[in-house]
Amino acid sequence: MTQASTTPAQPEKLTRSGFLRRWLGGLSLALVAGLAGATSWKSKRKTQVWQLDPHKCVHCGNCEHACVLKPSAVKAVHAYVLCGYCKLCGGYHHPQAKNLDTAAESQLCPTGAIKRTFIEDPFYEYTIIEEKCIGCGVCVKGCSQFGNGSLFLQVRHDRCVNCNDCAIARVCPVQAFRLVPADEPYLLKGV
Numbered sequence: 001m002t003q004a005s006t007t008p009a010q011p012e013k014l015t016r017s018g019f020l021r022r023w024l025g026g027l028s029l030a031l032v033a034g035l036a037g038a039t040s041w042k043s044k045r046k047t048q049v050w051q052l053d054p055h056k057c058v059h060c061g062n063c064e065h066a067c068v069l070k071p072s073a074v075k076a077v078h079a080y081v082l083c084g085y086c087k088l089c090g091g092y093h094h095p096q097a098k099n100l101d102t103a104a105e106s107q108l109c110p111t112g113a114i115k116r117t118f119i120e121d122p123f124y125e126y127t128i129i130e131e132k133c134i135g136c137g138v139c140v141k142g143c144s145q146f147g148n149g150s151l152f153l154q155v156r157h158d159r160c161v162n163c164n165d166c167a168i169a170r171v172c173p174v175q176a177f178r179l180v181p182a183d184e185p186y187l188l189k190g191v
């Protein structure tokens with residue numbers, strides 16, 4: 001039975017738990033949906049595409065420089081479900097940062113490609129600005145060494161031209177690249 005009411009619904013207070021409920025699911029799904037949608041036209045052309053395994057990657061820096069595209073088809077992505085929403089973020093803050101703020105000198109990313117948003121003391125959300133990301137992996141290394149490892153690299157299939165012989169795969173020191181089915185083109189963490 002539906003109850004009639006003239007009172008508008010009260011907005012949900014943005015507590016951390018509420019935030020996590022709303023955004024972990026939403027953003028994780030958005031990430032997956034976005035990545036999946038971005039590859040649909042290529043799926044029709046090829047049955048396999050190149051992808052890197054984030055569990056093998058040692059963030060050596062080759063993904064930025066070896067790709068035939070400039071900037072690279074490899075970008076950082078964020079598994080929100082693994083993130084600690086830390087005030088001191090190993091992927092965002094420079095180890096020598098004097099302050100835990102958003103000043104350029106406090107940031108690790110060379111292109112300012114990570115947005116930091118205050119949620120609720122002491123929690124912050126970190127979002128990759130994809131257009132600015134060059135796939136250098138510096139944030140991934142920082143998050144792996146001093147955080148939860150929620151930042152990782154992926155070949156973005158809305159950019160990758162799917163070379164027959166991937167130039168990054170040839171130089172990857174840990175053989176993290178492999179061909180994967182075109183209809184499952186991402187190797188995600190935390191899903």
Ligand code: SF4
Pocket residue numbers: 052053056057058059060061062063137153168171172173174175176177
């Ligand atoms: S070349 Fe391999 S190890 Fe280096 S950043 Fe790319 S996937 Fe990671």
Ligand code: SF4
Pocket residue numbers: 075076108109110111112113114128132133134135136137138139140
């Ligand atoms: S540090 Fe490198 S990989 Fe990470 S967001 Fe910035 S440009 Fe992208």
Ligand code: SF4
Pocket residue numbers: 050066067068069073074155159160161162163165166167168169
């Ligand atoms: S297949 Fe080509 S475009 Fe795609 S990541 Fe490898 S080198 Fe870059």
